[in-house]
Amino acid sequence: MQHETALPMPAVVTKDLRQIILEISPSELECFAERATALLRQLIPSLPALTSSQLVQLAASVTEIVLFLVDGKKPLATAQASLLLPAGEPTAYISNVVADAALRGHGLGMTIMEELLRLAKDRWGGGRLLRYTLTSSPARELERFYRRLGFSLVKPTIRYSCWR
16 A cells, blocks of 8 residues: 655745845846746746746736745745726736645645735725636636635636737
């Protein structure tokens, strides 16, 4: 009979990308960009490599929030919110939610999403309710996860995308 050995949970801390950039050197930021790319490629395999300058641009944007759960300088999970204003109504569009495959099932996704929702409301809610929206592939089987965070399935959606 084989016994699976549980991975020890690292001491994780939630950090905004802005905070990470202030705390590490330029060479460490290059390494962080490589590790962040590897993490995000678990979600989007064709993602081009992130650069440190792209991370700095994201961190400087007032319409973006990028969070990481980190163990030291290693990203273990990430999530992003983008402020959209359809019909003038502030909406936080959630994207790029991923936890390292080796650590899934340990609450990292829930931890980072709860912090992302709180931070988006603080920054963009203006003291009122803030609408959150996201899309997820049915193949990822995350409906229960998002329902526990208060999301409800609106309707099956066909999503179109292009690069021009």
